[in-house]
Amino acid sequence: MTNKYEAVIGLEVHIELNTKTKIFCGCKREYGAPPNTNVCPICLGHPGALPLLNKKAVTYAVMAGTAMGCNINSVCRMARKHYFYPDLPKGYQISQSTLPICTGGKLTIHTETGDKDIDLIRIHIEEDAGKLIHRDDYTLIDHNRCGSPLIEIVSSPCISNSKEAVLYLQGLRTLMTSIGISTCKMNEGEMRCDVNVSVKKKGDTINGTRCEIKNLNSIQFVGKAIDYEIKRQIKELENGGVIKEQTLGFDEKSSACFIMREKESAADYRYINEPDIPPFYISREAVSEIKANMPELPNEKMKRYMAKYSLSHYDSSVISSNKGLSDYFDRTAKHTEHYKTLANLLLGEYKRLSTDEDFFCPIPVENTADLCCLVFNQKLNSSNAKKIAYMMWNEGKKPRDIMIEHKMEQINDEGALIIFAKEAIDKSPKLLSDYKNGKKQAAKAIMGAAMGKSGGNANPKKLELIVENLLKELTSEN
Amino acid sequence: MNDILNTTVHRLIKGLNNKEFSSREITEAYCENIRRVDGDIGAYITKCTESACQRSSTIQRNGNSLFQGIPIAIKDNFCTKSIRTTCGSRMLDGHIPVYDADAVKSVLKEGMIILGKTNMDEFGMGDSGENSAFFKTKNPIDKTYSPGGSSSGSAAAVASRQAPIAIGSDTGGSIRLPSSFCGTVGLKPSYGRISRRGLISFAPSLDCCGIISKDVLDSSILLSALSGYHGDMTCTKSEFTVSSDVDNGIRGMTVAIPKSIEKIVYDPDILLVFENLKRILEKNGAKIIEFDLFDSDASVAAYYVICCSEAASNLARFDCIRFGNKPKEYNSLDEIYVNGRSEYFGNEVKKRIMLGNYSLSYGYGREYYSNAVNFKNKLFEYYRGIFASCHAIMLPVSPSHPFLTNEKRTSLEKFKNDRFNIIANLGGFPSISLPCGRHKSGMPISLQFMGNTFDESTILRIAKNVEGELK
Numbered sequence: 031m032t033n034k035y036e037a038v039i040g041l042e043v044h045i046e047l048n049t050k051t052k053i054f055c056g057c058k059r060e061y062g063a064p065p066n067t068n069v070c071p072i073c074l075g076h077p078g079a080l081p082l083l084n085k086k087a088v089t090y091a092v093m094a095g096t097a098m099g100c101n102i103n104s105v106c107r108m109a110r111k112h113y114f115y116p117d118l119p120k121g122y123q124i125s126q127s128t129l130p131i132c133t134g135g136k137l138t139i140h141t142e143t144g145d146k147d148i149d150l151i152r153i154h155i156e157e158d159a160g161k162l163i164h165r166d167d168y169t170l171i172d173h174n175r176c177g178s179p180l181i182e183i184v185s186s187p188c189i190s191n192s193k194e195a196v197l198y199l200q201g202l203r204t205l206m207t208s209i210g211i212s213t214c215k216m217n218e219g220e221m222r223c224d225v226n227v228s229v230k231k232k233g234d235t236i237n238g239t240r241c242e243i244k245n246l247n248s249i250q251f252v253g254k255a256i257d258y259e260i261k262r263q264i265k266e267l268e269n270g271g272v273i274k275e276q277t278l279g280f281d282e283k284s285s286a287c288f289i290m291r292e293k294e295s296a297a298d299y300r301y302i303n304e305p306d307i308p309p310f311y312i313s314r315e316a317v318s319e320i321k322a323n324m325p326e327l328p329n330e331k332m333k334r335y336m337a338k339y340s341l342s343h344y345d346s347s348v349i350s351s352n353k354g355l356s357d358y359f360d361r362t363a364k365h366t367e368h369y370k371t372l373a374n375l376l377l378g379e380y381k382r383l384s385t386d387e388d389f390f391c392p393i394p395v396e397n398t399a400d401l402c403c404l405v406f407n408q409k410l411n412s413s414n415a416k417k418i419a420y421m422m423w424n425e426g427k428k429p430r431d432i433m434i435e436h437k438m439e440q441i442n443d444e445g446a447l448i449i450f451a452k453e454a455i456d457k458s459p460k461l462l463s464d465y466k467n468g469k470k471q472a473a474k475a476i477m478g479a480a481m482g483k484s485g486g487n488a489n490p491k492k493l494e495l496i497v498e499n500l501l502k503e504l505t506s507e508n
Numbered sequence: 509m510n511d512i513l514n515t516t517v518h519r520l521i522k523g524l525n526n527k528e529f530s531s532r533e534i535t536e537a538y539c540e541n542i543r544r545v546d547g548d549i550g551a552y553i554t555k556c557t558e559s560a561c562q563r564s565s566t567i568q569r570n571g572n573s574l575f576q577g578i579p580i581a582i583k584d585n586f587c588t589k590s591i592r593t594t595c596g597s598r599m600l601d602g603h604i605p606v607y608d609a610d611a612v613k614s615v616l617k618e619g620m621i622i623l624g625k626t627n628m629d630e631f632g633m634g635d636s637g638e639n640s641a642f643f644k645t646k647n648p649i650d651k652t653y654s655p656g657g658s659s660s661g662s663a664a665a666v667a668s669r670q671a672p673i674a675i676g677s678d679t680g681g682s683i684r685l686p687s688s689f690c691g692t693v694g695l696k697p698s699y700g701r702i703s704r705r706g707l708i709s710f711a712p713s714l715d716c717c718g719i720i721s722k723d724v725l726d727s728s729i730l731l732s733a734l735s736g737y738h739g740d741m742t743c744t745k746s747e748f749t750v751s752s753d754v755d756n757g758i759r760g761m762t763v764a765i766p767k768s769i770e771k772i773v774y775d776p777d778i779l780l781v782f783e784n785l786k787r788i789l790e791k792n793g794a795k796i797i798e799f800d801l802f803d804s805d806a807s808v809a810a811y812y813v814i815c816c817s818e819a820a821s822n823l824a825r826f827d828c829i830r831f832g833n834k835p836k837e838y839n840s841l842d843e844i845y846v847n848g849r850s851e852y853f854g855n856e857v858k859k860r861i862m863l864g865n866y867s868l869s870y871g872y873g874r875e876y877y878s879n880a881v882n883f884k885n886k887l888f889e890y891y892r893g894i895f896a897s898c899h900a901i902m903l904p905v906s907p908s909h910p911f912l913t914n915e916k917r918t919s920l921e922k923f924k925n926d927r928f929n930i931i932a933n934l935g936g937f938p939s940i941s942l943p944c945g946r947h948k949s950g951m952p953i954s955l956q957f958m959g960n961t962f963d964e965s966t967i968l969r970i971a972k973n974v975e976g977e978l979k
Binding site (some may be wrong): 258 | 586589592595600602603605606607608609639663685704705706707708709711715740741742817818820821823825826829830831841845865868869871877961
């Protein structure tokens with residue numbers, strides 16, 4: 031990016047709430063159900079049907095606001111946002127306008143250059159529209175999703191680049207999943223993001239014309255789209271052109287934005303307060319109670335890991351940002367004191383074995399604790415530890431049993447190690463002469479051979495030292 | 509008891525309990541009269557006489573409910589499961605709801621028998637019945653006159669003995685005005701007294717379910733049965749029960765009347781009836797005080813801005829995609845909307861949708877809407893202040909003689925005619941209109957008693973007292 035310019039980016043994120051039923055009716059929320067099976071007169075917009083506000087949805091929105099330090103309004107109102115589209119049965123969406131549930135607030139992201147607060151403007155609740163399925167000649171409408179509860183989180187335009195945007199989205203996802211109000215699966219549409227991008231010369235107070243990029247369905251694509259759009263806008267301006275206010279989509283194959291529509295004028299949604307839902311009140315006592323019952327937030331968790339378990343900043347931030355990982359860590363930590371070893375295990379082999387975006391581990395925590403003990407006490411080298419982890423994951427046996435069965439106990443005795451090293455050197459005279467001739471990397475190969483002699487059970491650090499010393503000795507003998 | 513058709517519901521209930529006659533006899537009498545008379549009057553869009561008679565022959569009166577076996581007519585903007593519900597519109601010509609409105613559920617829970625769905629001005633928009641997409645209901649008292657609207661069919665049905673009692677809706681006088689023109693009692697309860705779930709919305713901040721009956725007692729006992737059912741967040745959970753002091757008379761009560769009423773009531777017969785009522789009230793021990801109406805012209809304007817804006821909003825769901833009729837021709841998504849809505853909405857509805865959207869659009873009339881809402885709040889506070897010094901307010905219903913069936917009136921004339929009725933709608937107050945006299949022409953004149961929020965008991969008590977006096 032040309033250093034003359036800076037980007038001004040704001041994100042509007044829609045998150046589907048994890049309630050049992052929809053926001054205004056008792057229909058189930060169920061991803062993948064057969065089309066138009068979880069519907070009723072209310073979410074289909076039948077004449078005469080009236081909305082009934084789902085209290086859980088309001089509670090979840092308050093939780094989201096509380097987790098991000100928002101002001102929770104005492105008096106809130108729903109509002110009708112009018113437009114015609116086939117996936118909107120009533121011809122209006124029940125959303126919020128002037129009295130949203132939350133205002134203000136912020137999310138702190140941890141960038142390479144330090145922490146940055148991304149300020150929020152507001153959080154409000156609204157209903158989701160249905161899903162359109164386009165075929166060649168016709169379009170089908172599935173109303174299962176219609177009326178699902180959403181929160182819309184509007185950030186202030188204080189994001190400066192794609193990295194920050196990605197961290198913000200990851201942070202939101204972590205936070206929302208950890209407080210349990212959503213599973214934020216972006217590929218299932220549970221988290222959707224619209225991006226507003228504009229550029230201006232560095233130091234300019236007036237913002238440039240902004241374009242909106244919609245229908246981004248992965249965090250990665252958000253980053254790519256932002257990069258593309260910033261480049262495009264700068265290029266346009268450098269060529270003496272003007273930025274037109276447009277709505278853009280992102281083509282994944284070409285990693286480029288394309289024009290969806292020109293914005294001639296701002297849409298007039300003819301907002302009115304929803305007359306079928308009276309103003310609702312959120313008492314300070316209710317907010318306090320919600321706050322008191324909030325699960326531990328990722329940032330709090332991170333601090334706890336650093337303070338109580340002396341984990342590094344990096345390890346703490348990674349574990350605390352994944353609910354499955356942190357749950358497993360916390361449960362295992364009750365059975366072991368070897369926290370650093372545990373962290374290494376989880377972030378290394380276990381994370382690799384878990385294929386879920388949401389970490390899940392089938393190994394009982396006692397077994398993991400035992401494995402940590404073995405590793406910490408030098409009973410197993412890291413290579414064997416990985417093998418045992420794999421076997422535990424797929425077979426459910428105890429680590430000690432596996433270690434004995436497969437004869438994996440680490441060899442620490444120096445005498446034995448020296449024998450392995452000597453054997454390896456004896457068997458590879460060429461490597462020895464290579465080493466003597468200055469090719470120091472031959473030591474690695476000898477080390478590997480020695481390890482092989484030990485059946486893979488040698489203490490690698492000790493063996494490496496012994497091999498090195500032996501080689502030095504042999505070299506200096508000449 | 510041979511004159512079943514001329515009997516009040518409470519008398520029918522007594523007769524059923526005494527086994528003077530059966531539910532079947534009552535229902536068959538009404539169905540027979542429907543067959544005889546409705547081709548001429550046009551009160552019903554959908555008649556359910558066959559199923560009604562069938563039901564009435566199997567129903568066993570077991571004392572579980574008061575109204576068991578009593579027939580009733582339902583205005584066609586209440587959803588009735590499996591029974592066609594049109595709202596008087598071609599848009600819903602073949603529409604068969606999959607659920608019953610809460611008011612209908614209450615009626616069926618009571619064991620009442622539905623005689624049919626009554627004619628109305630399309631989606632409730634109108635005061636004469638002439639805006640029905642199907643046909644014009646005639647006034648049973650004199651067929652050259654309009655029966656009033658929008659609950660034209662319900663009022664005409666009760667007046668022409670085609671139903672002993674009926675349910676309607678009142679957004680800007682739609683129960684009280686046709687009741688006045690047809691000589692029936694019309695009760696608009698407080699906003700939020702009866703659940704609106706299943707009442708196809710016209711203006712949701714104003715719409716009220718209500719009752720059209722032969723006398724005050726009938727409407728009070730049915731009100732108890734209908735209240736307190738809720739799939740509606742704007743409805744109160746508390747039930748209404750007929751107060752034990754409803755027959756105690758009005759001694760010591762204060763009734764407020766508007767100052768200089770002769771300046772805004774055009775018809776001298778109405779003024780005479782008003783004066784007569786004043787005398788009756790005073791004779792029975794009530795005190796009369798005067799008050800200023802709260803900006804009557806602005807009230808009419810605010811009412812129409814609000815109801816048109818809300819109507820434009822509610823009718824957005826009629827996009828010809830999920831229910832209702834599809835347009836005959838279309839070549840694009842926009843054409844489905846435009847062609848369908850143009851074809852199936854009547855002119856009055858289209859006019860109000862346009863006025864409504866205009867009043868909500870930035871750069872156009874957006875200030876009208878916000879001003880109207882502010883005005884509504886001020887009106888409410890003002891009348892609450894009046895009610896601090898009186899038990900009820902007595903008002904005319906129509907300021908003029910009933911209009912002829914095809915009388916030419918401008919929109920503005922029509923709107924202004926509602927000036928007394930809309931007060932109760934804007935403020936959410938309960939009001940009951942009661943026949944109190946006649947024009948020289950013989951056409952009936954009603955006056956209304958409007959009460960404080962949720963104080964139906966007081967206005968029923970006053971109305972009952974006056975009714976007794978007028979018999």
